[in-house]
Amino acid sequence: MNTNYSENNHLVLVGKVVSDKSYSHEIYGEKFYVFNLEVVRLSSTVDIIPITISERLLTELNLSIGKKVKVEGQFRSYNNYENERNRLILTVFAKEITETEEVEDEKDELTNEVVLIGYICKKPIYRQTPFGREIADVLLAVNRAYNKSDYIPSIAWGRNARFCQNMEVGTEVKITGRVQSRNYEKKFEDGTVETRVAYEVSIASMEIANKEENESEEKVEAEVV
Numbered sequence: 001m002n003t004n005y006s007e008n009n010h011l012v013l014v015g016k017v018v019s020d021k022s023y024s025h026e027i028y029g030e031k032f033y034v035f036n037l038e039v040v041r042l043s044s045t046v047d048i049i050p051i052t053i054s055e056r057l058l059t060e061l062n063l064s065i066g067k068k069v070k071v072e073g074q075f076r077s078y079n080n081y082e083n084e085r086n087r088l089i090l091t092v093f094a095k096e097i098t099e100t101e102e103v104e105d106e107k108d109e110l111t112n113e114v115v116l117i118g119y120i121c122k123k124p125i126y127r128q129t130p131f132g133r134e135i136a137d138v139l140l141a142v143n144r145a146y147n148k149s150d151y152i153p154s155i156a157w158g159r160n161a162r163f164c165q166n167m168e169v170g171t172e173v174k175i176t177g178r179v180q181s182r183n184y185e186k187k188f189e190d191g192t193v194e195t196r197v198a199y200e201v202s203i204a205s206m207e208i209a210n211k212e213e214n215e216s217e218e219k220v221e222a223e224v225v
Helices: 158-164 209-225
Strands: 010-015 021-025 032-041 044-056 070-083 085-099 110-122 125-128 132-143 148-157 172-187 193-208
Touching: 010 044, 021 172, 044 070, 044 172, 044 193, 070 110, 070 148, 070 172, 085 148, 110 148, 132 158, 132 172, 158 193
Parallel strands: 044 085, 148 193
Antiparallel strands: 010 032, 010 070, 010 110, 021 032, 032 044, 070 085, 110 132, 110 172, 125 132, 132 148, 172 193
16 A cells, blocks of 8 residues: 555645735644636636645745646545535645746646546546547555545546546546636536535646556465465
């Protein structure tokens, strides 16, 4: 089992601060804040990603709106109990943050990459769009220190969607992709509709983790038998 948690979940973003920081919570006297980071895609579409940051990383950094920063950390989840239901909240937990200089062409400095090693914890849902594009929804459980786990919604496309559609729950995989945001409408029983934002990983590559090690163990077991 992989217990190097920094390798299990590693993320790098470069983007622009687009909101003031707001107080989130406090743990053992350490205060944490949240702000939104605008990250541009190659297509010029933008993702608005929530960043959770400790006050200890802000002592020498002015997080003013419009500031260009580089964030290194992890993509994390936690449950928020509201309206008698648990809701999965996703955020980027910043471990390092530095100010970066503006460049003439933003596409010269596009950075949005996350690497996750975790376990498929729900049967992947494979489907095709009306235009024939293949998609699979994958929920990944990524181990964290202190017996905690982050549950990360991910989307696989094309051959990656076909590759994972029949994977069993518990399969350990390594994925590389980018964090993205998208708006959706939540409909309630009383007929009201609320616009919400979902965060997920768009998978660029996927592979079975520790495949050679697992195959070696199977071979040894077969020889013993």
